[in-house]
Amino acid sequence: MKLSEKAEEILEALWITVEEGGAAFLDPGIMAFPADDPAYQELTGHAMIEIRQGMINLRPEGRVEGKMTIRRHRLAERLMMDVLNIRGDDGEFKACQFEHLLNEGADIKVCTMLNHPTTCPHGKPIPPGECCYQARADGDLGVVPLTEFKSGQEGEIAYIQTGDNKKMQKLMAMGVLPGNRIVLTQAYPSYIFRVGYSEFAIDTNLAREIFVRKQIA
Amino acid sequence: MSTRCSKHKEITMNGSARKVALVGNPNVGKSVLFNVLTGAYVTVSNYPGTSVEVSRGNMLINEQQWEVIDTPGMYSIHTITEEERVAREILLHESPDVVVHVLDARNLERMLAMTIQLIEAGLPVVLVVNILDEAERMGLVIDLELLRQKLGIPVIGAATARKRGIDEIRSVLHIYSCPCDQQKFEYSRLLERDITEVASLMQGDYILSRRALALLLLQQDEEIAELARHREGEGYAQLAEKIREIAFDRRETFHLELSLERKEMVRRVMAGAFTAPKVRVITVAERLSRLAVRPLTGIPMLLIVLYFGLYQFVGVFGAGTVVDLLEGKFFEGWFNPWIISVVKGIIPWEIIQELFVGEYGIITLGIRYAVGIILPVVATFFIFFSFLEDTGYFPRLALLVDRIFKHFGMTGRAVIPMVLGFGCDTMATMVTRTLETKRERIIATILLSLTIPCSAQLGVIMSLLAKFPGALAVWGGTLLLLFIVVGILSAKIIPGEAPMFYMELPPMRLPQFGNVVTKTYTRMQWYFMEILPLFVLASVLLWLGKITGFFEKMINAMTPVMASIGLPKETAVAFIFGFFRRDYGAAGLYELQTKGLMDARQLTVAAVTLTLFIPCIAQFLIMKKERGWKVAGAIGVFVSLLAFGSGFILNRALLATGLLS
Numbered sequence: 001m002k003l004s005e006k007a008e009e010i011l012e013a014l015w016i017t018v019e020e021g022g023a024a025f026l027d028p029g030i031m032a033f034p035a036d037d038p039a040y041q042e043l044t045g046h047a048m049i050e051i052r053q054g055m056i057n058l059r060p061e062g063r064v065e066g067k068m069t070i071r072r073h074r075l076a077e078r079l080m081m082d083v084l085n086i087r088g089d090d091g092e093f094k095a096c097q098f099e100h101l102l103n104e105g106a107d108i109k110v111c112t113m114l115n116h117p118t119t120c121p122h123g124k125p126i127p128p129g130e131c132c133y134q135a136r137a138d139g140d141l142g143v144v145p146l147t148e149f150k151s152g153q154e155g156e157i158a159y160i161q162t163g164d165n166k167k168m169q170k171l172m173a174m175g176v177l178p179g180n181r182i183v184l185t186q187a188y189p190s191y192i193f194r195v196g197y198s199e200f201a202i203d204t205n206l207a208r209e210i211f212v213r214k215q216i217a
Numbered sequence: 218m219s220t221r222c223s224k225h226k227e228i229t230m231n232g233s234a235r236k237v238a239l240v241g242n243p244n245v246g247k248s249v250l251f252n253v254l255t256g257a258y259v260t261v262s263n264y265p266g267t268s269v270e271v272s273r274g275n276m277l278i279n280e281q282q283w284e285v286i287d288t289p290g291m292y293s294i295h296t297i298t299e300e301e302r303v304a305r306e307i308l309l310h311e312s313p314d315v316v317v318h319v320l321d322a323r324n325l326e327r328m329l330a331m332t333i334q335l336i337e338a339g340l341p342v343v344l345v346v347n348i349l350d351e352a353e354r355m356g357l358v359i360d361l362e363l364l365r366q367k368l369g370i371p372v373i374g375a376a377t378a379r380k381r382g383i384d385e386i387r388s389v390l391h392i393y394s395c396p397c398d399q400q401k402f403e404y405s406r407l408l409e410r411d412i413t414e415v416a417s418l419m420q421g422d423y424i425l426s427r428r429a430l431a432l433l434l435l436q437q438d439e440e441i442a443e444l445a446r447h448r449e450g451e452g453y454a455q456l457a458e459k460i461r462e463i464a465f466d467r468r469e470t471f472h473l474e475l476s477l478e479r480k481e482m483v484r485r486v487m488a489g490a491f492t493a494p495k496v497r498v499i500t501v502a503e504r505l506s507r508l509a510v511r512p513l514t515g516i517p518m519l520l521i522v523l524y525f526g527l528y529q530f531v532g533v534f535g536a537g538t539v540v541d542l543l544e545g546k547f548f549e550g551w552f553n554p555w556i557i558s559v560v561k562g563i564i565p566w567e568i569i570q571e572l573f574v575g576e577y578g579i580i581t582l583g584i585r586y587a588v589g590i591i592l593p594v595v596a597t598f599f600i601f602f603s604f605l606e607d608t609g610y611f612p613r614l615a616l617l618v619d620r621i622f623k624h625f626g627m628t629g630r631a632v633i634p635m636v637l638g639f640g641c642d643t644m645a646t647m648v649t650r651t652l653e654t655k656r657e658r659i660i661a662t663i664l665l666s667l668t669i670p671c672s673a674q675l676g677v678i679m680s681l682l683a684k685f686p687g688a689l690a691v692w693g694g695t696l697l698l699l700f701i702v703v704g705i706l707s708a709k710i711i712p713g714e715a716p717m718f719y720m721e722l723p724p725m726r727l728p729q730f731g732n733v734v735t736k737t738y739t740r741m742q743w744y745f746m747e748i749l750p751l752f753v754l755a756s757v758l759l760w761l762g763k764i765t766g767f768f769e770k771m772i773n774a775m776t777p778v779m780a781s782i783g784l785p786k787e788t789a790v791a792f793i794f795g796f797f798r799r800d801y802g803a804a805g806l807y808e809l810q811t812k813g814l815m816d817a818r819q820l821t822v823a824a825v826t827l828t829l830f831i832p833c834i835a836q837f838l839i840m841k842k843e844r845g846w847k848v849a850g851a852i853g854v855f856v857s858l859l860a861f862g863s864g865f866i867l868n869r870a871l872l873a874t875g876l877l878s
């Protein structure tokens with residue numbers, strides 16, 4: 001089942017009002033399109049909503065679908081902000097267009113790439129999908145900056161993200177290369193890590209640029 | 218292969234001296250090896266980046282004269298820091314007959330990448346796998362013979378600090394002929410194509426192989442680009458264009474891919490030759506290291522080190538017990554009366570008597586200060602510093618204070634010059650060279666010349682203010698406050714990139730007695746060569762000033778300045794002394810205090826002003842050498858103004874609050 005873009009938008013608005021806002025129903029008057037729009041028909045046809053006394057009510061089927069729609073919208077926001085660095089109204093607008101493409105497994109790909117985020121850029125929760133539960137069950141914590149490690153934690157270096165070539169070379173000279181094992185032995189006041197049989201101390205700015213894959217304890 | 222051999226000089230058995238260069242990562246024992254081979258002494262320490270200069274020495278192997286060159290540590294042929302550049306200069310321009318790559322056995326995997334780079338550069342490489350004793354203790358097993366085969370170069374296992382492997386190194390050097398059997402290391406097809414394309418455009422004559430230079434050019438090495446511009450002449454434009462093209466194509470990942478390919482090469486070389494135990498062996502030293510770097514245990518540990526090391530050993534024992542013995546008992550009680558009578562017996566003219574044994578006499582003042590007061594303090598400080606340095610404690614201290622130092626625009630690395638400054642600011646100014654950015658070096662130089670009192674000065678000021686604990690607290694508080702304020706302000710004002718902190722933590726070791734003694738001895742020697750002539754010169758100038766009456770005029774000229782900060786006019790003498798050496802000036806105050814000419818407030822103001830005041834001539838000269846005339850001059854003016862300004866304000870504040878009166 002694939003809903004039209006309009007129908008998805010109605011469902012989103014309804015879901016936010018009811019599930020997050022705690023209201024009983026949504027007044028169709030606040031939507032940007034008339035109350036006789038075929039999109040309402042479409043949703044009622046799928047038994048997702050019910051219109052009683054001119055107000056839109058959310059049905060259990062719609063609750064599940066709405067959650068996934070919201071999830072796609074907020075993942076799209078994250079993608080715009082974090083990866084593509086498109087911010088503000090422009091980012092919001094693009095996210096609105098993009099979310100409709102995130103179906104048939106594309107959302108899982110994006111979610112995994114973003115390391116199963118739990119909140120959107122505005123701080124609202126992103127409803128978890130199957131992939132998020134799966135990742136948690138597997139203990140696959142994904143790729144994080146070294147600053148996210150606890151002392152004593154061991155992992156594998158995934159990549160170095162820095163615009164500064166000198167920093168990159170300095171780190172590589174210390175043995176910070178993708179694929180090498182790394183153990184964080186201390187996180188304060190400076191980061192101390194061990195690669196091979198050498199220990200190094202670095203500051204937060206450098207530690208932020210080393211991305212590591214956490215290992216399951 | 219034969220073309221490569223011909224680039225290096227044929228063996229000249231009894232001809233001119235052959236050259237061997239020691240290269241490798243910081244803190245792998247190059248300097249120890251240098252000392253053992255040559256019998257000379259360069260400073261060795263358990264602190265990465267101690268050798269900032271190239272040292273040269275000689276040795277004889279079976280009648281053949283060798284020149285041994287010790288280089289500052291480098292992580293890679295592709296250099297980043299100043300020291301690394303200095304080290305590479307040797308490889309680029311001196312064409313040594315043998316290049317000995319020294320590495321740490323425990324970090325074979327990380328350091329072999331440079332061995333491969335050296336081989337790739339067509340250099341005559343000999344590999345010394347050092348610190349083998351500690352590696353064995355950790356349960357590591359290294360198959361040197363297999364490494365030899367895989368690399369195609371002589372490989373020697375050693376523990377230079379324990380004199381192990383030295384004979385073998387000598388005999389390998391003796392029979393070394395040419396780098397003919399070296400392995401060729403192949404990169405991926407794509408990278409090889411790029412290398413060939415660049416190398417084929419190079420026609421000039423170089424010491425390093427074109428292959429290695431091509432790679433360096435692709436890494437955007439400016440120094441090599443400059444070299445190529447010179448050697449290639451007209452062809453350079455085409456070469457530069459090609460490099461630009463490839464560099465742009467691979468802009469995203471070139472450095473990373475190169476490192477990964479080298480890592481893969483190293484992995485192949487290591488396969489079968491290096492076995493580590495399944496379970497990490499945790500040594501006592503490691504446990505101690507843990508304690509030193511955790512704030513909760515590290516800060517108490519620092520306080521213990523400072524209390525016993527600085528206060529008890531340097532302060533109470535050095536500046537107290539030994540100074541009393543030498544200055545009080547030996548000079549005042551016995552030597553001075555004796556030498557005065559001797560000199561007066563030999564020289565009949567009073568003016569000349571004054572020069573040697575008068576109030577400012579070379580012997581009665583210069584030598585007495587230098588030997589009686591300065592020597593014990595400096596000696597105990599250097600023993601303390603050298604001992605601590607060899608334990609490997611300093612890098613741990615550096616990481617502990619990094620966050621704090623960042624507020625002053627410096628990294629934790631700057632803690633070493635700062636601590637050393639308490640021994641000798643001149644030496645410390647020289648060591649600021651190990652700091653990475655120019656901005657950091659300037660800030661460190663300012664703080665050293667302004668707020669850090671050197672041990673000699675510290676000793677005198679301690680004894681000067683010892684009777685007034687309040688005065689000591691005001692003095693210390695003012696200096697600390699100025700350190701913080703000036704540090705924060707200069708971090709805000711001085712432009713430049715924010716520094717980054719990274720530092721290798723060498724294992725903690727129990728220092729070897731002999732090493733600490735030699736190191737203290739060489740530092741003392743350096744110190745005395747520097748200060749004794751200045752003390753003598755100061756005595757002569759003061760004597761000249763006194764007999765010509767010039768001195769009197771200067772004191773009169775300075776009286777208003779002195780009066781403005783509430784000091785008696787006699788202190789002008791101390792400040793004039795202070796221009797030669799700050800401690801000399803402080804010692805002058807000591808004289809005034811014993812005569813009872815100053816009260817606690819005046820002493821404090823004088824001590825603060827003098828501590829902040831212009832660094833000694835020697836430090837100023839080093840500042841000029843390291844930072845250039847402009848920066849050194851600006852710092853000099855700034856420091857003088859701030860010194861008197863602070864004295865003025867402090868005097869007013871003390872008068873207003875009635876503190877110390």
